[in-house]
Amino acid sequence: MLSDITLGQYLPGNSVLHRMDPRVKLILTFACIVFIFVAGNLWSLLCMVALVAGGMLLSGVPVGQYLKSLRAIIVIVVFTSVLNLFYGNGDLLLKIGVMEIRTGGVLNSIFIAIRIITLILFSAILTFTTSPTQLTDAMERIMKPLTVFHIKVHEIAMMMTIALRFVPTLLEETDKIMSAQKARGADMESGGLVQRAKALIPILIPLFVSSFRRAYDLAMAMECRCYHGGEGRTKMKSLHITGLDIYSCCVTAVFFAAVILLNLFLPGLF
Amino acid sequence: MPAVLETKNLTFIYGGNGPFRKTAVSDVNISIEKGEFIGVIGHTGSGKSTLIQQLNGLLRPTSGTILLNGKDIWAEPKKIRQVRFQVGMVFQYPEHQLFEETVLRDICFGPGNMGLAPEEIQRRAYEAADFVGLKRELLEKSPFELSGGEKRRVAIAGVIAMDPDVLILDEPTAGLDPHGRDVLLAQIQNYHQRRKNTIVLVSHSMEDIARVADRILVMNHGQAAMFDTTEKVFARGDELESMGLRVPQITKIMQILQRDGYPVGNGVLTMEQAIRQLAPLLKSRGCIHAQ
Structure with missing residues (x-):
């Protein structure tokens, strides 16, 4: 759903x-x-x-x-x-x-x-x-003059790309965790506002934990490929x-x- | 023996009527008896997960019915939670669902949702922890401090604590080391023997399935390709291989020996059974000495 x-x-x-x-x-x-x-x-x-x-x-x-x-x-x-x-x-x-x-x-x-x-x-x-990647690419390029003011344009663009990339992954993860908690009898469909908010805890905590785990893994994988920010980095698809x-x-x-x-x-x- | 779970013409289609519709489960008719240990095998994408998620009402079948103790589980959609308490489900990598401050409280989440008395919840939680071999001192720790294997035990205990009539486990041993696999499997088997309830185990390991299952359901392209006793299913090695599956290695070896004229029996599933047959044979030929 x-x-x-x-x-x-x-x-x-x-x-x-x-x-x-x-x-x-x-x-x-x-x-x-x-x-x-x-x-x-x-x-x-x-x-x-x-x-x-x-x-x-x-x-x-x-x-x-x-x-x-x-x-x-x-x-x-x-x-x-x-x-x-x-x-x-x-x-x-x-x-x-x-x-x-x-x-x-x-x-x-x-x-x-x-x-x-x-x-x-x-x-x-x-x-x-x-595509979202093209959009962030374009934004990075347009905002490039801002580096003069010590704004980390590449880093911002990279963060946006990663965020977009993980939206479907996290949705899938949420779906899985919801199913698992429902299987344990979690009730998300009934009750008042407070009860419904409380029912979210068993979903949000595992989701946070797994997001951190994914972030660590991703950071490690990027470092293994010698990523060190935007300086001197060339583009595979130049505009x-x-x-x-x-x-x-x-x-x-x-x-x-x-x-x-x-x-x-x-x-x-x- | 009465059937505890029964499916009739069970069909599940993803994607509604859209262009991406895909039939994940098509016309499955199976009947699981009370107290049975069922193994489910099938290659990735064969519909195993979709099938088992329908058995406890997490997915609603597109058509067909599921009978739990003779009653259609979707007869009253508002009471589907009751079905989920009776048909416990342990997902793949269940350690990702832990959220409470202590291990004990996490195990209590399921029984707590059932609306039981606090003492009963505690009693069940301790009992479930014993079944999966969690030491008492771990119960007051945060689940996030534990090792991967321990986390998984906690998650499984969380479902066992609901005391379901049917326990479904989706690849409970995936990602564990060989020793961890053996121990966990033995614990599940022990739980089954003590409680006499029904277990459905999904696994990619033919060796695991051969060790514990009474009957095996083979899923292929969303259909129940075979549903028979473990010996009979693994006797059809060629058919299994055409579905991207295989028989346990020891079964295969024994089948080859039999084909080459050695006096060994059919349907050998575990190493122990094979040794029992081969040792006397080797002794009689003087290949090994009697101990």
Whole structure:
């Protein structure tokens, strides 16, 4: 049952987006998210929607996967949209007690909903087409200038990689320990909050103990292979910026320009 | 003898209806009688673990039923914990499940969950500790201070203390040194003889199984390929080998001797039995001198 949780949603493939340099993907995604908030009216936001739709098509990932990633935030979308219904001017549509719904409010809530959904879709494109290792690699490379400030960038990236690597292992371990304690009659499904919290002790303690054991083993194995941190360490897969990356940067830049122009020439749609 | 555990058309499929569905156990019909010592063998991925986890209600079968003393264990899903007290289960590497501050308290966890009186819990814990040969002075130590072999004994005692009707052990001797294996196996056998309860032992060691089991269940590709007395199963060496298994080495040697015309009996399973047959033979030919 725990194995149903999929962390790290990478879906292997060979699409244009899969082949892009992870650094470029990371930066572009970040820029796109910024531009979702730069887009001040419905038309400029639709530009970003077009961009994300294009990205989804290019990623070669089935639309169903994207819908799945949206399912998790549906509550937030509905909640914020409903709240925003009551803010805005324009013609009065409905009056519930002191609350008034006006046309402006309706447009506002649609706008906010599209914003949140586009935002999630952009990050979904990134995580679907980039493996966790590629992502940490990219982050290490992007953060490299920070070494000037004595920030141990390589060590941070290595910690992230190891953490990601051990998520499935620890899930499996948790599953095993849960089964073993259930076989001894541990009751995790009933009782009040306090009782349920107490029922976690027989699972958490063995899990901690085994995590420490694994950490020791891993440290030993890394030292046996002469790991001594990032200094002078070469990469097996070095990252390269290709024509594809430059091309996609240009396309995105065109969309950004459109967003700015639409913001300027169609201000205050509502 | 009445059947204590019975499976009817037991099938378990992983992955629901998704693209990764895999049939781990398919249509298994077995009947285990009260007081039997059953050995379960099968290569990795043959469905052994999935099968035994269904027997105590940790996994719910996709289809088919499991009868414990004649009653369907899933008739009342809310009472599945009662089934787990009656069918004790020792997992592989059970030492990883220890969590309490002292060994004694860890052994008491199972019986404590049964809602027994404190004196009864203590009595059972001490008794279980004796069965696996844990010294009294160890009981007040932290389980994390013990050696690997001792930890495993503590974990097994934790299940024995629930006094189950059926005790399932999944490779209890894996990773122990030869002496540790022999001692643990002897303790399990001793426990079985004293308590007269039913034991299901999963093992990759044919020698271990040959020593202790009355009957053997052979799992292959999720199906019960054989379920017969130990002698009869190990007499089918060729079939076992085609399933990635083998017979105990001494059984194989005796089979070869018999094939080559030496007057030795069939179905020899242990070294002791072999010596009993071979010594007189060698003496009569003057190869060794009478002692």
